[in-house]
Amino acid sequence: MNTMWRIMLALVFAVAISACKTTEPEPEVTPDTTDTAPVEVVDATTSAAPDPHDYTDSRNFDNSESLLSKRVIYFDFDKSDVKSEYRAIVAAHAAYVSSHGSARVTLEGHADERGTREYNIGLGERRGNAISGLLSAAGAMGSQLDTVSYGEERPVCRVSDENCWWQNRRVEIIYTAR
């Protein structure tokens, strides 16, 4: 009888826990383009490491020293102008795309959760077009560029505060062909 009561209590407890179980927001990881460079294999027989400032060299996509490895541009709330600190990154990609006719880029525009979903789809497109416009002005061809807006539908971070929101207001520069 004692055992039975213990089992019952344990189960009742389990029911209680399952009833009030909530999903904890997972700690989100910042989209990380800088820290995940592959370990450099020093091998004297292969060519030397690429010059990080040579933006026509596709090896620099994985070189954390090079601006080509940075492929996310962040924006202010309800804004689509490209801030000065990101201009050099965009220029690096413009140099690559304009020197590689086969390169194809999708500019994925995103917004944070504030405001309505449909307006944010408009805002995400405006951001994508801002980057697309800079790439075009620097020599990329229109046929190489595509803009898709996801609005607030694809956040990288799901907590309702600015710490999270700034990471979601972004354009991802995605190479579909290099």
Add this chain to the structure above:
Amino acid sequence: MTNMMQKVIYALLFLVLSQVVQAKLEIEIIQGNASALPIAIIPMQWRSSDPRPETGVAEVVSSDLYRSGLFDPLDDQDMVDRPVDAESIRFGTWRLLKVDYVVIGHINDAPGGNGYDIIYQLFDVHTQERLLSQITTVGFGDLRFGSHRVADAIYEKLTGVPGAFATRIAYISAIGEGNNWNYQLFVADADGFNPQAVVGSPEPLLSPSWSPDGERLAYVSFEKGNSAIYVQNVATGQRELISSGKGINSAPAFSPDGRYLAMTLSYTGNPEIHIRDLATGQKRQLTQHWAIDTEPVWSPDSQWVYFTSDRGGKPQIYKVAAAGGKPTRITREGEYNARASISPNGKIIAVAHGRGNEYRIAVLDTDTGRMRILTPGVLDESPSFAPNGSMILYATREGQRGVLSAVSTDGNVRQRLILTEGDVREPAWSPVIR
């Protein structure tokens, strides 16, 4: 004893499992109304030879009326008397219980044998007058929906406004984590019961919009890697791709006369409102401005299109003649007003009203020009009027989870609809289903 122990364990295990499986609806009144009408819906006698349903008609009617916030139905356990016919109602007893109205009835097999008849009467306890005597005929599987019709008739008789219980709601649910999400478009009865997935996708779905006959839904799906507009028949599942051009294909809205679909397209290089003639498939551009023009909705007479535009610097509601013309600004109060929903009489405009980081549902009375904030949330959006104009369904947050709530148009009654698991958003209340 071992045997009994096993039974107990099985019983408890079942309890644990059933909690996992039955993640269904709960409705909770957060803010009630002190002047709610006391009413007793007497359990109705089941006279059919079929097995009695688990949830009785009276129970469904009671909970509908309760949810409206305008009624205070007597609890089943407090019913000291359960009359079935008019002659056996003891009005004195109900007066003592402080009940103003009594509903009695019974359920028969319908003549012809293809369903049931709900036969019911509504009495005023004080005058002893019979206010309503009706028969509602329903198909075999439609007893719940028939009960909603009974609630609609009682609601209309006592408030003067048609009920909106026998209607449906559409909404989007997102379940998942990391890069793995499952988006589903659901249709459920207005009380959240009977949810049916209409379409599912690993890519985002949004902006469901009902056709005026309640048979089809237009929505946006990213399943092709970009936004695209589909129109789908709710009953058959058959669907048609309406628009998947370059750029944005979003925010579809059927005109109330059923002839047009307004939508936001950006193939011209900028989001503009376009109107598609559903009979001919032809489309024309309604707005022309460098701003974001989106979220079109129609006036009830199909003559006007309201939309969100940031042409003045921040998102505000504008209106333009559906035939074309110069848009005029409608909302003036507040820095952010978007995603309009128009009341059935065309006089009240509900919006997502933003101030700083807080977004609430507000209503603009177009006669007085007064704007009123109705909800206390921080990220409230997507208001959708009930087809009788009494309530506004909207999306809100509880922690990091999206849930649906409804608020009465006067702001006095608020309720929370806890539907299935997952992040629930983008509610759309159906038109009246005939």
